[in-house]
Amino acid sequence: MNEEFKVEIVNPEKSFLVKEDVLEAVVPAFEGEMGILKDHISIISFLKPGIIKIITKSGDENYYVEDGIVEFKNNNLSILTSSIFNLLELDKSKIQDLLKLAEEDLNKSEINDQAKYLVDQKIEVLKNLN
Amino acid sequence: MASLDDLKKRIASVKSTQKITKAMKMVAAAKLRKAQESAEKGRPYSEKMNNIILNLSKGISDKENAPKLLSGTGNNKVHLCVVMTSDRGLCGGFNSNIIKKAKSYFSKISGEGKELKIITVGSKGNDQLKRAYGEKIIENISFKESKNTNYFDADKVGKTIIEKFEAGEFDICTIFYNQFKNVITQIPQAQQILPLNNENDESNSEASYEFEPDEDEILNNLLPKNISTQIFKAMLENSASEQGSRMSAMDNATRNAGEMVDKLTIEYNRSRQAAITKELIEIISGAESL
Numbered sequence: 516m517n518e519e520f521k522v523e524i525v526n527p528e529k530s531f532l533v534k535e536d537v538l539e540a541v542v543p544a545f546e547g548e549m550g551i552l553k554d555h556i557s558i559i560s561f562l563k564p565g566i567i568k569i570i571t572k573s574g575d576e577n578y579y580v581e582d583g584i585v586e587f588k589n590n591n592l593s594i595l596t597s598s599i600f601n602l603l604e605l606d607k608s609k610i611q612d613l614l615k616l617a618e619e620d621l622n623k624s625e626i627n628d629q630a631k632y633l634v635d636q637k638i639e640v641l642k643n644l645n
Numbered sequence: 646m647a648s649l650d651d652l653k654k655r656i657a658s659v660k661s662t663q664k665i666t667k668a669m670k671m672v673a674a675a676k677l678r679k680a681q682e683s684a685e686k687g688r689p690y691s692e693k694m695n696n697i698i699l700n701l702s703k704g705i706s707d708k709e710n711a712p713k714l715l716s717g718t719g720n721n722k723v724h725l726c727v728v729m730t731s732d733r734g735l736c737g738g739f740n741s742n743i744i745k746k747a748k749s750y751f752s753k754i755s756g757e758g759k760e761l762k763i764i765t766v767g768s769k770g771n772d773q774l775k776r777a778y779g780e781k782i783i784e785n786i787s788f789k790e791s792k793n794t795n796y797f798d799a800d801k802v803g804k805t806i807i808e809k810f811e812a813g814e815f816d817i818c819t820i821f822y823n824q825f826k827n828v829i830t831q832i833p834q835a836q837q838i839l840p841l842n843n844e845n846d847e848s849n850s851e852a853s854y855e856f857e858p859d860e861d862e863i864l865n866n867l868l869p870k871n872i873s874t875q876i877f878k879a880m881l882e883n884s885a886s887e888q889g890s891r892m893s894a895m896d897n898a899t900r901n902a903g904e905m906v907d908k909l910t911i912e913y914n915r916s917r918q919a920a921i922t923k924e925l926i927e928i929i930s931g932a933e934s935l
Contacts, residue, residue, distance in 0.1 A: 523689075525689050525690045525693060526690065526796075527687055527690050527691075527796040527799075527874065527877050528683060528686060528687060528795075528796065529683070529686035529687070530686060530689050544857060545857070545858060546857055546858055549857075556855050557853065557854045557855065558854060558855045558856070558857065559697060559700070559701065559854050559855075559856055559857075559863060560856070560857040560858075560863070561863060561866055561867070584694075584697060584863075584867060584870075586693070586696075586697050588854075593693050595690060595693055595694060595697075597796055597800075597870075
């Protein structure tokens with residue numbers, strides 16, 4: 516039986532990635548990591564900073580995202596995000612830059628709890644990558 | 646009749662104008678290709694976003710407590726109009742078309758006795774509007790420094806709008822921009838972005854979704870993003886339209902300059918011929934009288 520489904524990642528500038536032969540996708544949903552297989556129930560959720568893992572027959576791919584929305588419907592997984600990076604292209608200096616930005620955000624005074632939580636998450640993920 | 650020297654100077658000046666317009670046309674053509682590409686690439690994002698919001702707003706259980714960004718303030722008194730134009734001129738009717746559309750909307754609003762507030766994006770729109778509607782313009786945003794349309798800029802505009810909405814400064818928000826159809830046709834558009842207009846529903850609501858976390862929270866998160874996305878879409882369409890409009894305007898200008906050069910050259914040759922003939926007649930009649 517065919518166990519593959521389609522994943523589409525778009526950012527505002529362009530369609531970032533389209534894959535037809537995905538076996539499993541693991542996304543960092545707001546309330547915890549979520550693994551999605553074929554014939555998952557239709558779902559909408561949004562993302563916290565973390566790693567999207569896309570598993571295909573030909574190997575795994577990892578992407579770092581900061582925010583976004585996931586929609587799964589009729590075996591189509593759409594991920595809308597404004598900041599996404601392929602882990603292979605994300606080198607140390609880039610990670611440092613992102614980390615610095617995140618730390619600046621954290622030090623702002625008018626930050627609410629939810630935003631603070633998200634920034635904390637971001638820093639943790641980035642530190643793990645480093 | 647102008648002297649030979651004057652004609653010569655005019656021809657030279659028209660020719661140099663033609664060179665400039667031709668160069669501008671080439672530049673616009675090159676930029677157009679890029680702008681058009683990014684407008685097309687940006688479409689899936691805004692379409693998907695729209696779809697998700699549509700599905701969400703249908704699935705929302707209690708309409709009374711829906712977020713204000715979706716349902717509006719319930720009032721219809723203060724209208725905010727975001728007029729998006731270019732930062733540069735020499736692009737044909739591009740800016741005037743938006744302004745015309747916006748102005749007719751303004752007078753309709755004022756006619757109904759409602760209050761009007763204006764945000765201009767791009768300096769050309771501000772120039773044209775500040776004479777008649779100067780006191781209504783509450784903000785002028787311009788992105789002269791950024792070379793390409795980017796999401797970051799759109800987000801800035803979006804956040805400004807949301808801030809003002811949350812402060813209760815307006816009830817309804819409409820954006821004006823040019824939709825890019827093709828190089829010679831751009832359609833000025835007025836799109837209401839706040840509260841969200843769900844009249845043109847497509848009925849594809851078979852799917853029922855599971856939400857995580859609940860609908861309200863997702864909506865609260867998504868709606869501000871949607872505003873920025875809509876603005877970004879408008880900016881992309883606008884920049885493609887601007888280049889297209891400039892390209893066709895400059896093409897026309899180049900052609901007109903060419904016609905003018907031809908006309909002037911004929912006039913120049915004719916008066917040169919006349920001068921020679923006159924001289925010849927003078928010499929001959931001088932010789933005959935001897």
